[in-house]
Amino acid sequence: MKKLTESNAGRSAAILIFITFVLRCFIAAYTGLGIGESYYFRGALHLDLSYFDQPPLFFWLGGLGIKIFGLNNFGIRFPSVLLFAGTSWLLFLITKRLFNAKAGFWSVVIINLSAVFTVAIACWFQPDAPLMFFWLLATYFIIQLMVGPGTENSEATRYSRKTWLLWLAVGISMGLATLSKYHVLFLFAGVFLFVSTNKNQRHWLRHPGPYLAVLITIIMALPIIWWNYNNGWVSFVFQGSRAGVKDGEHFQLHFDWFLRSILGQSLWLLPWIWFPTIRQLFKSYQLRSQLLAYSFSFWMAILPIVFFTVVTLWSNLQYHFHWQAPGYMMLFVPLGFAIDKGLNSEATKRFNRRWLNFSVYFTIITIGVLTFHMVTGFWQWYGPKWMVHHFHGDNTDPTIQGVDYNDIKTRFDKEGWTNNPNVFTGSPRWWLMGKVDWVLKGKKDIVVFDPDPRNLAFLVDPKKLVGKDAVIIGDQQQIFVDANAKPFFDSVEQLPDIPVIRSGRVEYKLQVYYCKNFHLPAEKRMDLPLYRQLIGLPPFGK
Numbered sequence: 001m002k003k004l005t006e007s008n009a010g011r012s013a014a015i016l017i018f019i020t021f022v023l024r025c026f027i028a029a030y031t032g033l034g035i036g037e038s039y040y041f042r043g044a045l046h047l048d049l050s051y052f053d054q055p056p057l058f059f060w061l062g063g064l065g066i067k068i069f070g071l072n073n074f075g076i077r078f079p080s081v082l083l084f085a086g087t088s089w090l091l092f093l094i095t096k097r098l099f100n101a102k103a104g105f106w107s108v109v110i111i112n113l114s115a116v117f118t119v120a121i122a123c124w125f126q127p128d129a130p131l132m133f134f135w136l137l138a139t140y141f142i143i144q145l146m147v148g149p150g151t152e153n154s155e156a157t158r159y160s161r162k163t164w165l166l167w168l169a170v171g172i173s174m175g176l177a178t179l180s181k182y183h184v185l186f187l188f189a190g191v192f193l194f195v196s197t198n199k200n201q202r203h204w205l206r207h208p209g210p211y212l213a214v215l216i217t218i219i220m221a222l223p224i225i226w227w228n229y230n231n232g233w234v235s236f237v238f239q240g241s242r243a244g245v246k247d248g249e250h251f252q253l254h255f256d257w258f259l260r261s262i263l264g265q266s267l268w269l270l271p272w273i274w275f276p277t278i279r280q281l282f283k284s285y286q287l288r289s290q291l292l293a294y295s296f297s298f299w300m301a302i303l304p305i306v307f308f309t310v311v312t313l314w315s316n317l318q319y320h321f322h323w324q325a326p327g328y329m330m331l332f333v334p335l336g337f338a339i340d341k342g343l344n345s346e347a348t349k350r351f352n353r354r355w356l357n358f359s360v361y362f363t364i365i366t367i368g369v370l371t372f373h374m375v376t377g378f379w380q381w382y383g384p385k386w387m388v389h390h391f392h393g394d395n396t397d398p399t400i401q402g403v404d405y406n407d408i409k410t411r412f413d414k415e416g417w418t419n420n421p422n423v424f425t426g427s428p429r430w431w432l433m434g435k436v437d438w439v440l441k442g443k444k445d446i447v448v449f450d451p452d453p454r455n456l457a458f459l460v461d462p463k464k465l466v467g468k469d470a471v472i473i474g475d476q477q478q479i480f481v482d483a484n485a486k487p488f489f490d491s492v493e494q495l496p497d498i499p500v501i502r503s504g505r506v507e508y509k510l511q512v513y514y515c516k517n518f519h520l521p522a523e524k525r526m527d528l529p530l531y532r533q534l535i536g537l538p539p540f541g542k
Contacts, residue, residue, distance in 0.1 A: 009101035013092045013108045020112050020122075021085040027367075028077035028123050031374050032404035037076070037125040039434030042459050044076060044125075045442045050227035052455035053238055057179035058127040071441050073404075080129035084122035087129075088112065090136035091332060097140075097148050098293035099337040107336030109356070110277075111329065113363045116268040116322050128325065130180040135187055135326055138173035139300065141166050142191060145209075146201055147292050158207060167209030174213060175220025182239055183326055186303040188214075194299040198292065231458070234540045243311045253313050261312040264321035269328060272359060280334045281305070294334060301330040374399045377502040400500065400508050408473065408510070409439045411498050417471050418443065424465050424518075426472045428480035430454045432510075436473050447530060449485040457529045457539040465518050466534075473498070474511040481513055484528060487521035 002008060033041065043051050044062035051059060061079035069075030088108050095104035111117050121128045145166050157163060177184040195201045195210075204210055228235050266274040281301060288295035305327035311317065342352035372378060377397070412418040417425075424445035427433035433448050433456055445460045447453075447470065470489070474481055486492050492515045500508035525531040529539030 004102050004105060006101045009105040010092065010096075013089070013105045016105075016108055016112065017085050017088045020088075020118075021081060024081045024084070024119075024123050025074070025078070027119065027371055028081050029072075029074035031073070031123075031371060032402050033073060033076075033435075033438055034124060034402050035431040035434060037434075038438040039431055039454070039456070040125055041076065041434065041438050042442055042446070043455060046459050048227065048458075049223035050235065052231075052235055052458055054127045054235075054455075055179045055181060055224050056227075057130050057176065058125070061130060062125055076125045077123060080121075080125060081123055083129045083133040084117075087133045087136055090133070090140055091329070094136060094140055094143060095333045095336045097143050098296065098333055100340065102340045103333075103337035105336070106339040107332045109360075110273060110332050110335055110339070113270070113359045114273050114328075114332075115270050115363070115366075116325055117329070118363060119367060120322060121325065127181040128322065131177060131183055132326065132329060134173050134177035134180055135184070136329070138170055138177055138187060139330075141169040141173060143296065145170070146195075146204070147296055158203070163209060164212075167213050168216070170209075171213035171216025172220070174217040178217055178221045179224065183304060183323070186307070186326065187300070190300040190303055193303075194296055197288075197299070198295055200292075232538055232541050237540075242317065243315055251314060254316070255313070257312040257316055258309070261309050261317065261321065264319060265309070265324055265328075268321040270359070270362070272355065274328075276338070277328055277331045277335055280331045280338060283338075284331070284334055297330055297334045301327040303327065370399070374402050377505060377507060397507060400502070403500070403502055405435050405439050405498075405500050405510070407498050407500050408436055411512070412440065412444075412471070415471075422468050424468055424470050426470050426485065426515075428472070428474055428477040428484060430456055432473060432475050449488070449528070449530060450480065451484075451527050451529070453529050453539070457533070462518075462530055462533050466520070468518050470515040470518055472513040472515055474513065476511070478511070481511075484525075485513070485515065487523060487525065488518055488530070489515040490517040490519075491515070 002012075004012060040054070040059070040062070043059040044066060047060060047063050048056065050056045058079070061083075062076045065075045065078045069078055088111060091111055092101075092104035092108050095107040112122075120126070121132060145163065174184060174187065177187060195204050224235070269277065281298065284294040284298035284301070288298050305324045308317065308320075308323040317323070339352060339356070342348040377399075409418070412425075417423045418440070424447065425436055425440065426447040426449055427436055428449050430448050430450065430453050433446055433453075437444075437446050437456075445465055446456060447460065447462055447465065448456050449472070472481060472485055472492075481492070492513050495512040495514055497509040497511055499506040500510065520534045521531065532541075533539050
């Protein structure tokens with residue numbers, strides 16, 4: 001590689017982005033959908049104004065990908081892969097504007113080495129890919145207005161045609177970010193705090209531009225608002241409840257959840273990347289009054305990181321360590337500059353080179369091994385099994401969740417259930433229902449027999465299934481089948497299990513129940529959204 005300079009940094013970043021884009025296309029095509037992706041899949045087939053737990057944009061993009069490339073793994077994931085390539089380039093442009101081009105190149109390197117970004121956000125069918133892209137697109141236009149040369153506070157620049165066009169672009173970008181994920185609230189708040197805390201930026205509070213941008217954003221968010229208005233505001237209630245204390249529980253501090261969140265974030269980011277990234281958060285705070293670029297980076301990063309970490313003191317967010325990701329992404333900007341400075345200092349050059357080399361080798365080798373194992377399961381044959389079973393008490397390889405359960409489709413075809421219009425399918429859990437739905441490619445009506453069906457409750461009308469039979473797929477969930485599914489049928493018969501096979505090896509078994517004559521149960525079950533729908537009520541509500 002040629003020596004990195006200001007003149008060739010952009011080309012180097014573009015080459016890196018292209019290479020990683022091609023590699024991710026292969027990962028997207030040849031690895032199975034995870035439980036979240038499979039669950040979201042049906043939303044891409046049933047396009048709507050919005051959805052229960054997420055805004056609609058990534059569903060719309062997934063539907064477009066399916067239209068272009070077909071109903072396959074690559075088709076539904078391609079928009080995410082393409083958007084992340086754009087995200088990487090925008091990160092380069094933003095860092096170049098705030099610091100320099102070489103810093104921009106290193107920020108691109110870091111985002112492509114960080115575990116949570118390089119595959120989960122960059123490859124998977126999730127709302128994070130469009131969120132990151134449009135977050136940075138809005139940021140790019142904002143810094144054209146507020147940071148760097150040409151942003152002087154004068155009448156000529158404040159009310160120029162370029163300024164109005166930039167505020168228009170900010171509004172559209174923020175609107176698209178709003179249609180991606182509710183995290184965009186932290187983008188609004190971060191910009192407001194940046195403007196409010198910098199004396200030379202407060203003139204924007206008196207300028208019509210920001211209010212025009214907000215108005216455009218609200219107009220673009222109308223599909224979300226209208227859908228929620230017609231569905232009891234369930235999306236806002238659901239997401240808001242995740243940051244609060246559950247009904248019936250007393251407020252209590254859980255420092256174990258808090259520490260788990262911090263540890264999880266470091267692992268998701270990779271500890272040797274997380275630590276210098278957090279260091280840049282403190283450094284940006286310290287230097288915020290000396291250099292506007294640090295102030296901007298700090299206010300754009302601090303809110304999602306702190307909020308979703310502090311909330312874990314009383315709310316069990318489980319393993320959602322990627323919710324802080326937008327904040328970390330903004331810290332890659334000053335981190336890129338710190339790397340550039342470190343490589344140009346005789347005192348720290350050697351350490352920075354070794355750190356970068358280790359990070360590159362670790363990420364490439366780890367992703368390569370995990371991807372190969374997920375596809376082939378080779379570690380079960382040739383590696384020490386404790387490494388894949390250590391974190392699962394049921395002795396199951398956790399990577400099996402990223403395998404498409406195609407053996408379900410094989411069984412359905414063999415039994416004649418696939419093309420039988422009088423048979424629908426169900427499951428006791430939303431995530432397992434998603435896995436089943438994906439391998440059946442949405443050809444069967446689906447029902448979740450659980451108080452928490454999430455978005456799947458809105459995609460099928462169970463009243464039209466009355467009188468039909470069902471095939472329920474379970475995962476060691478007999479107690480839930482008995483409690484929540486049996487009351488809806490005349491009889492429930494357990495059939496032989498479906499073995500989930502990877503590379504000729506049975507790694508998992510799913511239970512199969514054939515249920516006859518779906519009907520309204522004799523006993524009231526207002527705790528089940530399914531029951532509420534059968535008696536003509538919305539699935540969620542009091």
